Amino acid sequence: MAAEKNYKCSLGEAALQTAIAELNEDPKTRHIEIKTLRERLEKYPGLHARTDPEFLIRFLRARKFDQERSFKLAINYYMARYEDNEVFRGLKPFCVKHVFDSGYTTPLGIRDKQGGAVLVDKP
Template sequence: MEISKYKFVLDDHTKNYAKECLNEDESKYNRCIEEIQKWLKTQPQLHAKADVVNIVRFLRCGKFDLDRTKNRINEFYTLKGSTPEWYANRDPTLPQLQHLLDLGVFVPLLKKDPNGRLVVIIRAAIHDAKKNEQNDIFKISTMILELAVERDESISVYGIMAIIDLRGIGFGHVRQLTPGIIRKAVHSWQSCYPLRPKGFDFINAPSYINVVLNIFRQFMTTKLKKRVHVHGSDFSALYKTIPQDVLPEEYGGTNGKIQDLIDYWKTEVTNARDWFIEDEKYKAEL
């Protein structure tokens, strides 16, 4: 895609938000995109996508600072190259991935929060820890997230809120979350993906959960630590951030049933099989 063909297609409110919060301005697009594209030609080992929409996602995450943008692009494609357990064999028709889609381990909501942010529900203990590998769970989760970002440009502007549901968590689930996996997960959200995590709300959290969360916090920046909130079974504080009309009925909301969302994303991800297979080539050679 030629640089001149990039057009801001979102509404005026989003355009004003991007200008105020992300240092985004139409006068910057051509210059910044061209600079990143030229730089990518000097980094052939990254095998990064060089189309303007993808570059603008990274520019937004770096608030149009070129050095920050280059660093995040490098981190993202290096992560994809160094973590085959998440980024190789991403065929959504594989039985183990279809099973996780059926369970709904990672479910983006179709209605945004009042601040325009994508809300995802991560059901961290819905799977059988004896049968399902944690790496497959991260694999299907990143696949769903990347497809959502690919299809909705506003996510790169407003960011994402994550609700991590710990209902039913047991020792087997905790054992799967090794420090190495936790470090990679935090690194991917914090330093790699072209999106801005705006909050992590842990719900249905048992009393001992801080033992696990303290491992997460070890790898977080001070800024990200402040965005972590822990709730038990009382969601009243959560509703102040994410209103009930955004959430499905199973979480005290009024926005349909979570099974409908599970079915929707299973269909969308499965139908995008060719896209995922094509996307696998975009990763660094290490």
């Protein structure tokens, strides 16, 4: 069985309903969408992309399950990582801790409707 069929959606019921309504996500065809994107990325010359379902679904959700736009986003992601490899090499959360410690970017201390942290960049 392919990896995309083994994908287990971790969204809660409310988040899943939002994904269905706002992101065009269909639990019945999700595995097909993931497989299609994976196959397209595997055919791209010279690209060694992650193809696990948990990674690919990020691009699909970011572009409301539009295959062409999801594919372009993934290619742009890898192009940016390639072109700015000094920035991304070894990038770990502790490497950017100083940004949060500087006070330039700070959490508001409240959460959005979905429970996500709200960050503010100060001038």
